[in-house]
Amino acid sequence: MYLFRTDLEAKSAPQVNVPQAPRMMCLNESCLDPFPQISNSFLRIMQKTRLNRYMADVSAELQHELARYGGVREDMLLFGNGADDMIYHIMAAVRENRDSFAVSLDPSYFDYKTFASALNLKLQQVPLDDAFSFDPEQYLHTARHPDCKLAILCNPNNPTGNLLRKEDMDYIIQHLPDKPVLVDETYFEFSGQSFVHELDKYPNLILVRSFSKAFSAAGLRFGYALAVADTIAQLRKVQTTFHTSILVQAFALAILQNSDVFADQVKQVLKLRTELSLWLKSRPGFTVHDSATNFLTFKAGERSAELFLFLQKRGIALRDVGAHPLLKGFLRVTISCADDVQAFMEAVQSFER
Numbered sequence: 001m002y003l004f005r006t007d008l009e010a011k012s013a014p015q016v017n018v019p020q021a022p023r024m025m026c027l028n029e030s031c032l033d034p035f036p037q038i039s040n041s042f043l044r045i046m047q048k049t050r051l052n053r054y055m056a057d058v059s060a061e062l063q064h065e066l067a068r069y070g071g072v073r074e075d076m077l078l079f080g081n082g083a084d085d086m087i088y089h090i091m092a093a094v095r096e097n098r099d100s101f102a103v104s105l106d107p108s109y110f111d112y113k114t115f116a117s118a119l120n121l122k123l124q125q126v127p128l129d130d131a132f133s134f135d136p137e138q139y140l141h142t143a144r145h146p147d148c149k150l151a152i153l154c155n156p157n158n159p160t161g162n163l164l165r166k167e168d169m170d171y172i173i174q175h176l177p178d179k180p181v182l183v184d185e186t187y188f189e190f191s192g193q194s195f196v197h198e199l200d201k202y203p204n205l206i207l208v209r210s211f212s213k214a215f216s217a218a219g220l221r222f223g224y225a226l227a228v229a230d231t232i233a234q235l236r237k238v239q240t241t242f243h244t245s246i247l248v249q250a251f252a253l254a255i256l257q258n259s260d261v262f263a264d265q266v267k268q269v270l271k272l273r274t275e276l277s278l279w280l281k282s283r284p285g286f287t288v289h290d291s292a293t294n295f296l297t298f299k300a301g302e303r304s305a306e307l308f309l310f311l312q313k314r315g316i317a318l319r320d321v322g323a324h325p326l327l328k329g330f331l332r333v334t335i336s337c338a339d340d341v342q343a344f345m346e347a348v349q350s351f352e353r
């Protein structure tokens, strides 16, 4: 006898199918370990924080500093265990019944499917075209269905790396006043563009952000959502009471107190992104997509699969994103740091010889 939700029996648990390698250029992580950078601030915060208690002053301080970083009022902000966790809880807050679905783009962040499936929320996807744009009318047609409970736009989009057209996004948000529109801004620090200034204009807009990329802290599991106060109050209802470890909160606060370190790191990544993109574009037979993120999506002519294995043997892990027809033969490489990028370029050169 199966003891759990009937739809779960046939589903599998989330899996990460990436190799472990000395140079992890496959998960859009940073090389910078944040701990040595911020350990003094972290320890200072921990000295006045008691882990035997459920509550600590650090929560209010973090709320304040994060709101300042985001440029919003404190009641427009909710944090949790990563952007993933925020997306999961937004889905949990909108699902009405087994017919409920969310709409996103295709291809887009793979785990929208994973989390929707965990909650028995369906997911419909609207295709991107060759230029990685989409037809707003087609998107609206799907999103206006009464069972569509959430519209998702990933901006910049993973795995394509591009920013969506602002006018298309405005059009969608304006024309869905009665549906929540989740804009995933996990990579916004690398694009310099955000919808944060539109939050007061669009009460249906929810932004989701992460400390895993620009703040170099993927293992920390910290992310946040920004929206008008009433939306934040609704989302809070589906979180558990003490949802984010005090240790994680202290670490996130210490990161914000040292945000210059990470802003410099983002600048470095942007410089490397330009250099690597030009370098890859100069290789005969290579195709490279422009990126507004900390990764590049590229194709080594007909030899991508071979290159992928060659790099893996040299301890460099990339992500094969070629399963989608629009990205057939494409690989994704993280701009993690100068050292990795240098090793990657040397390995590509050896491959070509």
Ligand SMILES: Cc1ncc(COP(=O)(O)O)c(C=O)c1O
Pocket: 027, 028, 081, 082, 083, 084, 085, 109, 154, 157, 158, 184, 186, 209, 210, 211, 212, 218, 221, 222, 223
């Ligand atoms: C588009 C997008 N959203 C969300 C996430 C998850 O971020 P976090 O590590 O904060 O859960 C990722 C991670 O790669 C991502 O690419």
